[in-house]
Amino acid sequence: MSDTIFHKIVRREIPATIVYEDEHLIAFRDIAPQAPVHVLFVPKETIATLNDVREDQAHIVGRLAHAAAEYAKREGFAEDGYRIVMNCNANGGQTVFQIHLHLLAGAPLGGFGR
Numbered sequence: 801m802s803d804t805i806f807h808k809i810v811r812r813e814i815p816a817t818i819v820y821e822d823e824h825l826i827a828f829r830d831i832a833p834q835a836p837v838h839v840l841f842v843p844k845e846t847i848a849t850l851n852d853v854r855e856d857q858a859h860i861v862g863r864l865a866h867a868a869a870e871y872a873k874r875e876g877f878a879e880d881g882y883r884i885v886m887n888c889n890a891n892g893g894q895t896v897f898q899i900h901l902h903l904l905a906g907a908p909l910g911g912f913g914r
């Protein structure tokens with residue numbers, strides 16, 4: 801079973817600014833923010849990459865997106881908008897091998913088809 805820095809955050813073995821947690825997932829501020837708001841949503845179930853999500857685990861990814869949207873609403877930037885990103889493996893730029901969703905917000909974000 802893989803053990804990543806995110807597992808250590810869940811176990812409170814290393815510090816993080818946790819902004820949300822429930823029985824299924826944890827959310828905390830990215831240590832190297834790429835936007836004014838940059839929060840990572842991480843499931844508590846161990847899954848290394850998006851490639852490893854089985855059909856019976858698809859709801860776990862949905863939960864991450866739902867939690868991110870709820871956070872955006874609570875924090876008051878849902879209507880202004882935001883971006884969610886999941887990186888997979890080398891070409892996707894994945895560096896931590898426990899799936900996670902990036903929530904980026906707080907300013908207009910460039911790129912992607914513009």
Ligand code: AMP
Binds near residue numbers: 829840
């Ligand atoms: P990825 O490149 O998609 O695997 O994203 C991993 C993210 O985790 C990067 O944006 C890092 O800045 C972030 N990160 C790494 N270590 C920590 C940490 N200890 N606390 C918070 N974020 C972290």
